[in-house]
Amino acid sequence: MSESRKSQPHGDAELIARVRAAARQEQFLEVVSADEAHRRFGIHLDLTPLPAESVVLSDARTRVLARDVVAAVDAPPFDRANVDGFAVRAADTVGASDGKPRVLVLNAEVIACGSSPAVTVMPGTCTAIATGGVIPRGADAVVMIEQTELIEEHAARIELRRAAAPGQFISFAGSDIPRGETLLRRGTQVGSREIGMLAACGLDRVDVVRRPRVAVLSTGDELVEPGQPLKPAGVYDSNGAIVAASVVEAGGEPIAFGAYPDDAVALERAVREALAVSDIVVLSGGTSKGAGDLSHRVVSQLGKPGVLVHGVALKPGKPLCLGVIGNKPIVVLPGFPTSAIFTFHTFVAPIIRARAGLPPEVAETISARVPVRIPSELGREEFVLVSLVGGDEGTVAFPIGKGSGAVTSFSQADGFLEIDALASVLEADSAARVTIIGSTARAPDLVIMGSHDVALDVIVGTLADRGFAARTLAVGSQGGVAAANRGECDIAPVHLVDPATGQYNKYLVTPGLSLVPGWRRMQGILFRPGDKRFEGRSAQEALKSILADASALMISRNAGAGTRVLIDKLLDGARPAGYANQPKSHNAVAAAIAQGRADWGLAIEPVAKLYGLGFLPVSPEHYDFLVVEKRRERPAVQAFLSALRDEETRARIRGIGMEPATD
Ligand code: AMP
Ligand code: MG
Numbered sequence: 238m239s240e241s242r243k244s245q246p247h248g249d250a251e252l253i254a255r256v257r258a259a260a261r262q263e264q265f266l267e268v269v270s271a272d273e274a275h276r277r278f279g280i281h282l283d284l285t286p287l288p289a290e291s292v293v294l295s296d297a298r299t300r301v302l303a304r305d306v307v308a309a310v311d312a313p314p315f316d317r318a319n320v321d322g323f324a325v326r327a328a329d330t331v332g333a334s335d336g337k338p339r340v341l342v343l344n345a346e347v348i349a350c351g352s353s354p355a356v357t358v359m360p361g362t363c364t365a366i367a368t369g370g371v372i373p374r375g376a377d378a379v380v381m382i383e384q385t386e387l388i389e390e391h392a393a394r395i396e397l398r399r400a401a402a403p404g405q406f407i408s409f410a411g412s413d414i415p416r417g418e419t420l421l422r423r424g425t426q427v428g429s430r431e432i433g434m435l436a437a438c439g440l441d442r443v444d445v446v447r448r449p450r451v452a453v454l455s456t457g458d459e460l461v462e463p464g465q466p467l468k469p470a471g472v473y474d475s476n477g478a479i480v481a482a483s484v485v486e487a488g489g490e491p492i493a494f495g496a497y498p499d500d501a502v503a504l505e506r507a508v509r510e511a512l513a514v515s516d517i518v519v520l521s522g523g524t525s526k527g528a529g530d531l532s533h534r535v536v537s538q539l540g541k542p543g544v545l546v547h548g549v550a551l552k553p554g555k556p557l558c559l560g561v562i563g564n565k566p567i568v569v570l571p572g573f574p575t576s577a578i579f580t581f582h583t584f585v586a587p588i589i590r591a592r593a594g595l596p597p598e599v600a601e602t603i604s605a606r607v608p609v610r611i612p613s614e615l616g617r618e619e620f621v622l623v624s625l626v627g628g629d630e631g632t633v634a635f636p637i638g639k640g641s642g643a644v645t646s647f648s649q650a651d652g653f654l655e656i657d658a659l660a661s662v663l664e665a666d667s668a669a670r671v672t673i674i675g676s677t678a679r680a681p682d683l684v685i686m687g688s689h690d691v692a693l694d695v696i697v698g699t700l701a702d703r704g705f706a707a708r709t710l711a712v713g714s715q716g717g718v719a720a721a722n723r724g725e726c727d728i729a730p731v732h733l734v735d736p737a738t739g740q741y742n743k744y745l746v747t748p749g750l751s752l753v754p755g756w757r758r759m760q761g762i763l764f765r766p767g768d769k770r771f772e773g774r775s776a777q778e779a780l781k782s783i784l785a786d787a788s789a790l791m792i793s794r795n796a797g798a799g800t801r802v803l804i805d806k807l808l809d810g811a812r813p814a815g816y817a818n819q820p821k822s823h824n825a826v827a828a829a830i831a832q833g834r835a836d837w838g839l840a841i842e843p844v845a846k847l848y849g850l851g852f853l854p855v856s857p858e859h860y861d862f863l864v865v866e867k868r869r870e871r872p873a874v875q876a877f878l879s880a881l882r883d884e885e886t887r888a889r890i891r892g893i894g895m896e897p898a899t900d
Contacts, residue, residue, distance in 0.1 A: 266525075266548030266556060270658070271583070271618055274546045274559060278584065281542055281561040286594035287447040287516070294435055297427045300445035301488065301594035306421040311411035312437045316372040319406045323363040323385060323395060324348070324376035327403040335398050338386070343393040348373060363395060372407055379406035414438060424594055446594035448490040451585075452511035453481045456504060456522040456532050457572060460496035475644050476521040476570070476577045483578065487586040488593030489517070499523060505535045512539065512565055516592060519585055522572035524556040532569040533558040539567070550658055552619040553641030554580040575641040579620060601673040603652075605634035608723060611663040613656040621663075622650035623671055624710055626684045629724040634671050635686075635710060650674055681708035682873035686726035687717020688799060689822075690860055691843060692756055692890045693730060699880040705873045713821070715797040718745050721863045727874050729863040730755065732799035736806065741859035751869075753862045753878060754898035756890055759842040760803055762853040763830050771837065776853040783837060784811050791815035792826050792835035799858065804839050807855065824848075843894035859898070 269277070289303030318324065325341060333339040341363040346356040348366040354373035358364055363380075364373050372379070378401040386396040414420060420434055427435075427445070435443055455477040463473050474496040481491035492515055497504050511518045523532035524547070537544045539562045546559040553576035558569035568585050570577040587597060605625060613619045623634040634654060639646045652671040656663050663669065682705040685693070689711035697707045712720065717729030735744040746752050762779060764771035770789060771779045783789040791813045794801040798821070808816075815835050820826060823840040827848040830838055845852040862881075868874055880886050887897040 268548035268550050268555065269546060270550050274549045274557070274584070277545045278559045278561070278566075281545065281564075282566060282588060283564055284588065284591035287449060287592050289444040290447045291442050291444050293442050294432055294440065297432055297435070297443050297445060298429065299488075300427050300443075300448070302421055302423045302425045302427060302431075303444040303446045303594065304423050305419045306435065306438075306440070306443065308414045308416050308418050308420045308438045310414075310439055311416045312414035313408055313410060313412070315410050317408045317410075318348075318366045318368060318370045318372060318379045319408055320379055320381045321368050322366065322380045322382040322406070324354075324358055324366045324370075324373050325363045325378050325380055325397075325401060326358060326360060326376060327378040327401050327405070329361060329363075330378070330380065330397055330399070330401045333397045333400045338396040338398050340388070340394050340396055343395060346373070377403045377407075381406070424596070426595065446592075448488060449517055449589050449592040450492055450515040451484045451489045451517045451519055451589060452492045452494055452515035453477055453484065454494040454504075454507060454511060454518070454520045455496040456499060456520060457496065458498045460498075460522075462496060475574055476572070479574065479578055479644075479648075480519055480521065480570070480581055483581055483586065484519075484589060487589040488595045489589040499531055501531045501535060504531055505538065508535055508539065508567070512562055512567070516565060517585070517588060518562075518565065518567040519570065519581070520568070521570040521577045524558045524569040524571055536560045536562075536567055536569060549580075550617045551580070551583075552614055552617040554583070555617065557584065559584060571641075573641040574644040575622070575639075575646045578647045579641075602670045603632060603673065605632040605654075605669055605671045606630070607634050607636070607654070607663060607667050607669050608665060608720075608725065609636065610665040611636055611656065613660055613662055615661045616658055618658045619656040620653045621656060622646045622653045624649070624708070625651040625671065626686075626708065626710070626725055627680065632671075633725050634669060635712070635725075647674075681706050683707040683728065683871075683877060684726040685709040685728045685730060686712050686720040687729035687731050687863070688714040688860070690730065690758065690841075690895075691893055692758075692860075692895045695886060695889045695893070696877065696880050699883065699886045700873070700876055703876050703880075705876050707873070707877075711822075713795065713797040714799045718863065721750055721865050722747060724749075724865060724867075727865055727868045727871065728877060729865075730860060731863055732758075732858050732860045734799065734802050734806065734858075736802065742861045742863075745863060749866050750863045751866055753864050753881065754859070755861045755881065756895040756897045757857045758860055758895050759852075759854050759856075760800065760839055760858045761842060761845070761855045762837055763827055763840050763845045763848075764837045764851045764853070765830060765833070766849070766851045768836065768851065771851055771853060774853065776855045779837075779853055780807065784808075784813055787814060789813065789837065790835045791818075792829045792838035793817070793819045794826065794839065795819045795821045800839050803856070803858070807839070841894075846894065857896075860895070861898070 330339055344356045344362050344364040346364050348354050348370040350367055350369040354371055358373050358375035380401050384399045388394045388396055421431055455474045459472045460474040461467055461471040481493050484491040494511055497507055520532045523530040533547055542561050544560040549557045556571045557580045560567045566588055570580050611621055622637045626633050637646045637650055652673045654669040654671050700707050714731040714733045717731050720726045721729035731742050734741050762776050770783055793804055793816045823844040826838040826840045827844045829835040831848045842852050890897050
């Protein structure tokens with residue numbers, strides 16, 4: 238480990254220096270526009286396909302042909318019978334009918350597949366032939382066995398009741414693949430069909446473009462390899478896995494180097510090795526100019542032309558670092574997973590595709606309406622990941638809104654829209670063009686928008702077993718109510734208490750919506766086991782004493798959450814320390830308490846159990862479903878409602894700590 242990263246106690250001066258360095262980071266980035274970044278990088282890039290290599294046919298799938306493939310043989314290699322029957326001279330069959338059958342003498346030969354005929358078909362004769370057999374000399378048509386009658390008086394003869402046109406039931410040599418013709422063009426990506434054609438021409442190997450080898454390195458002291466236990470303050474290395482898989486998707490061959498701590502010496506050694514064995518090097522993390530952010534510094538010491546861009550006016554993706562060493566591109570992706578994969582697709586995937594001999598990817602776009610306002614940073618071209626749902630008036634694009642630190646934003650998005658660098662907001666109800674990601678995604682049968690709950694997964698699972706794909710967007714109870722009223726979803730799960738009556742959800746029903754009971758979940762106070770301020774007390778007692786205790790730190794919930802309404806009701810105007818901390822999920826509340834960043838908060842009982850926390854029940858909460866009436870008859874909505882009533886499903890919901898409603 239380098240000096241500055243030691244985790245032992247620091248002298249004051251050293252600590253202050255580190256704090257200053259951390260505060261200074263980013264300010265040093267010389268941020269350029271995305272176009273300028275492409276230009277500076279592009280000057281030094283070789284985008285020609287890599288040299289060819291020969292592979293056996295069984296390894297050829299997904300590879301790109303390096304040269305045109307010219308057929309060396311005909312397929313079929315000879316004139317071939319397409320049915321079981323008799324090879325005849327068409328002229329002999331003219332006028333044959335039920336009333337006037339023609340009689341042909343059978344030659345003393347049966348042509349099976351793989352046997353070469355020896356007897357010529359003379360006028361008035363025919364030869365028995367199997368499907369796939371070689372048409373004998375003299376014959377120019379085949380008649381189906383079903384349309385003949387065998388007569389066995391002295392010599393074997395057949396009776397024919399249909400005339401045959403010349404060429405009937407014959408595939409001529411080369412009619413499928415003519416010798417000398419270009420069968421497949423270079424640049425074609427080989428699939429099973431191409432493999433079939435190559436085999437039909439007798440080829441067992443084919444020349445393909447060598448796949449660009451892409452070394453993938455992750456950096457960060459916090460990183461833990463998937464499969465290992467997570468250490469405190471640790472984060473699983475997801476970039477390594479998603480980048481390597483994306484390299485494969487772009488036509489490259491990843492070389493997984495794994496994760497490196499923020500140690501300049503070890504990292505430089507690894508990067509040099511990576512450069513030696515690969516065509517492209519991709520790192521992630523450590524690209525800001527703070528203490529501990531070493532990747533760009535390491536890259537800048539490796540040779541010419543070196544770092545070409547460090548800082549791009551993109552969101553996500555600002556700290557991206559682009560360089561070339563010799564003729565090898567080396568890219569440091571930002572550490573945040575969504576930023577990393579977004580910039581990978583923008584700056585790295587096109588290089589891999591080009592070197593792999595693949596054409597640039599054609600982005601499919603659709604137009605959609607954006608129902609909510611999206612603020613945007615001025616001066617940075619912003620990409621907003623969205624989920625697409627079919628609304629009443631065309632497609633609606635919902636921002637996923639988990640931010641660039643999330644792994645799931647990119648993975649669960651249907652596409653993204655772009656907000657110009659010069660715009661500071663995209664107003665609600667704007668029309669936007671959405672670029673589709675992974676266009677194979679199937680449109681969901683059912684759209685569920687609102688509050689999320691673990692038991693909802695049970696219902697969605699039951700639906701999946703019945704063949705219905707549901708899409709759930711966790712937009713909070715109030716977001717669900719709005720989406721249901723706008724007709725953007727089929728079902729909105731909600732748990733909102735009416736402050737006036739204390740009643741759950743019923744007051745949300747408006748014309749066009751109905752309420753279907755879901756389940757009851759116990760909301761209560763979460764605390765660390767052993768905390769005497771809570772243990773053994775009732776929620777009311779505990780609350781009274783902690784509101785008087787300035788050292789008790791709470792964690793609240795976001796506005797719009799049903800739980801937040803309950804919190805505010807419980808606090809009755811009090812604002813204890815930590816109230817401003819407002820994460821968006823039960824899990825975040827539980828994790829903060831379990832890890833000691835807060836002492837108490839409100840969440841549901843199953844989540845308390847999941848994190849090993851103590852729980853003081855406050856009140857059972859009703860988690861119900863607003864159903865958009867005009868969509869109620871849809872098969873997927875009906876399946877959802879029937880799953881809610883299904884005894885087996887209800888038992889599973891009970892199993893995770895909820896009480897299915899009976900009313
Ligand atoms: P950095 O760019 O190193 O400052 O990292 C920015 C953020 O991305 C931090 O929250 C890191 O923990 C996170 N991060 C960096 N590398 C990875 C990775 N390989 N996998 C997942 N998260 C990462
Ligand atoms: Mg880092």
